[in-house]
Amino acid sequence: MKGIKKIAVLCGLLGLALFPAPAFAQRRNITIKLASLVPEKTPWGAALNRMAGEWSAATGGEVQLVIYHNSVAGSEADVLRKLKGNQIQAAILSTFGLNAITPGHEIITLSCPFLIRNNEELDLVLNALKPDLEDRINREGFFTLAWSKAGWVRFFSKAPVFVPGDLKRQKLGANEQEPALMDAFKAMGYQMVPVSMNQILVSLNGGMIDAVYQSPVNVGGLQIFGVAKHMASINIAPFMGGIVMNQTAWRSIPDRYKPQLLRIAKRLETELDASIQRLEAGAITAMRERGLIVNELTAVQERLWYDDVNRVIPSLLDTAFNRELYGRIQAILMAHRGGAERGGGP
Numbered sequence: 001m002k003g004i005k006k007i008a009v010l011c012g013l014l015g016l017a018l019f020p021a022p023a024f025a026q027r028r029n030i031t032i033k034l035a036s037l038v039p040e041k042t043p044w045g046a047a048l049n050r051m052a053g054e055w056s057a058a059t060g061g062e063v064q065l066v067i068y069h070n071s072v073a074g075s076e077a078d079v080l081r082k083l084k085g086n087q088i089q090a091a092i093l094s095t096f097g098l099n100a101i102t103p104g105h106e107i108i109t110l111s112c113p114f115l116i117r118n119n120e121e122l123d124l125v126l127n128a129l130k131p132d133l134e135d136r137i138n139r140e141g142f143f144t145l146a147w148s149k150a151g152w153v154r155f156f157s158k159a160p161v162f163v164p165g166d167l168k169r170q171k172l173g174a175n176e177q178e179p180a181l182m183d184a185f186k187a188m189g190y191q192m193v194p195v196s197m198n199q200i201l202v203s204l205n206g207g208m209i210d211a212v213y214q215s216p217v218n219v220g221g222l223q224i225f226g227v228a229k230h231m232a233s234i235n236i237a238p239f240m241g242g243i244v245m246n247q248t249a250w251r252s253i254p255d256r257y258k259p260q261l262l263r264i265a266k267r268l269e270t271e272l273d274a275s276i277q278r279l280e281a282g283a284i285t286a287m288r289e290r291g292l293i294v295n296e297l298t299a300v301q302e303r304l305w306y307d308d309v310n311r312v313i314p315s316l317l318d319t320a321f322n323r324e325l326y327g328r329i330q331a332i333l334m335a336h337r338g339g340a341e342r343g344g345g346p
Contacts, residue, residue, distance in 0.1 A: 029061065029062055029063075030062060030063045030064065030252055030253060031064045031066060032063065032064065032066065032089045032090055032245065032249055032253075033066050033068060033087075033089050033090070034048065034052075034065055034066065034067050034068065034088065034089070034090040034092070034243075035068045035072075035073035035074075035079045035083075035088050035090070035092075036048055036067060036068065036069050036070070036071075036073075036091070036092045037071045037075075037076060037079070037092065038069070038071075038092070039069065039070050040069035040070060042279075043272055043275035043276055043279055044092060044148065044241070044272065045067075045069050046275075047268045047271065047272045047275070048067045048069070048092065048243075049067060050268060051065060051264060051265060051268050052064075052065035052066070052067055055261055055264060058257065058260045058261060058264065059257045059261075062254070062257070063253055063257060063261070065090075068088070073088055073091075076093060076094060076096065076097040076100075077100075079091045079093070080093075080097060080101070083142070083244075083246050084141070084246065086246060086248050086249070089245055089246055089248075089249035090145070090243065090244065090245040090249065091243070091244060092148070092241055092243050093242055093243075093244060094150070094239070094240070094241055095107055095108060095110070095111050095239055095240045095241070096108070096178055098137065098240070098241075098242050098244070099180075101137055101140050101142060101244070102136050102137060102140060104136070104322050105180065105319075105320065105321050106133060106136050106322045106325050107133065107137075107240070108180045108181075108320070108321065108322075109321045109322045109326050109329065110125070110237075110240055110329070111153070111180075111181065111237040111238060111239065111240065112184070112237065112313070112321050112326065112329075113181065113184050113185070113236050113237055113309050114234075114235075114236065114305055114306050114309045115237070115309075115326070115329060115330070115333070116237070116238055116329065116333070117235055118235060119149070119277070120336075121333055121336060122149065122238050124332055124333075125329050125332055126147065128328075128332055129325070129328065129329070129332075130147065137244060138247075141246060141247050142244045142245065142246055142247060143244065143245045143246070143247055143250040144242060144243075144244055145242075145243040145245055145261075145262065145265040146242065146243045146265040146266060146268065146269040146272075147240065147241070147242050147243075147269055148240065148241035148243070148272050148273070148276070149238060149239075149240060149241075149273050149276055149277075150215065150217075150239040150240060150241045150276060151215040151216065151217055151238075151239050151276055151277075151279075151280040152215065152216075152235040152236070152237070152238055152239065152280070153213050153214060153215055153235070153236040153237045153238075153239055154214070154215070154216060154219075154231050154232060154233075154234070154235065154236060155167060155211060155212075155213050155231065155232040155234075155236065156212055156213075156214060156219050156224055156225060156228040156230065156231050157170055157210060157211035157212075157228050157230045157231075157232075158170065158210045158211065158227065158228055158229065158230070159210065159230065160230050160293070160295050161211070161230060161232045161295060162232065162295055162297055162301050163301050163304050163305075164188070164305060164308045167190060167211060168189055168190055168191070170191070170210035170211045171191045171208070171209045171210045171211070172185060172190045172191060172192055172209065172210070172211050172212070172213070173193050173194075173195040173200060173203055173204070173208070173209035173211065173212045174192055174193070174194060174195065174212075174213070175194075175195070175196070175197060176194035176195070176196065179320070180316075180320040180321060181213070181237070182194070183316060183319070183320045184309070184312065184313075184320060184321075187312040187315060187316060188308055188309060188311070188312050193208060193209050195208070195209060195212075197218075197222075200212055200214075200222060200224055201222060201223065201224055201227065204227040204228055205227055210228075211228060212224065212228060213236055215239050215280070216231070216280050216283045216284050216287070217279055217283045219231075219283075219287070220283040220286060220287050225287045225290070225291070225292045226291075229291060229292060229293055230292075230293050230294075230295055231284070231287075231292055231293070231294050231295065232297060233294055233296045233297050234297050234302055234305060243265065313326070
């Protein structure tokens, strides 16, 4: 009798080995399609590819991140529409894409002209405000995985620019998809001309515009500096990016994996920040070697730009920029600068 029971137990164990339990049979792979507007052969592209590999390794292949580099998923507006419809599940978005998610103009306020002036100030502001900004994005049906500092916007022009009057005599091209910045410069008295990104060089060559505000990396890549040979040394605004996922996709990932996936994303965020700073510095050096002239502004000349924008900012709060967030940023910066300045805030 005991022998029969022993055989039955062995048969049962053999059956379990041959036919796994339903919980294991139902294990499924989760594919997250991530759209990127930037080329694959950039620090952003390399970081996303590393993130895909590390997510797969951390989940034993259960979570697969498929990257669509080089804008193959369409424009930023296309990507946002596909994110909301779950045709794609994640994306790296620019300041303007992130701002389109939040109707209160919170994200674009980080790029208010001449408010945040260097990387140290940007780090202070982000460390203080990132949790609130992420919460604001998440309340709109998304989940923030990481942020990326994408460099600084500068003026590039045909004629030298040192003070606001120098630029006001030139026609300033602006991306028509960036109405907040365009409104700010228009209110300061600049001659604003809407122009799409892929038409900047044509517009400069044809005389439609004389100057643009762009990141040095974009200017180098598009060869804009061949016509707009002057760059003012002053930082206009930080250009931000963020990796977001829609909430449907985030909820589909087993909770046991989420802390590790977030740690991977945040670590790559730190690595990417350092890469972008090197890339921007390298772009400026390379352009100078090929004829770019950097107009170095004095502290007195920089002060003229700050005073010019502070004069009009109050009229743009609640329309182009978020009043409450602007006030919080300004308080952080005034404390950091020792209260030496009292900009034209609310």
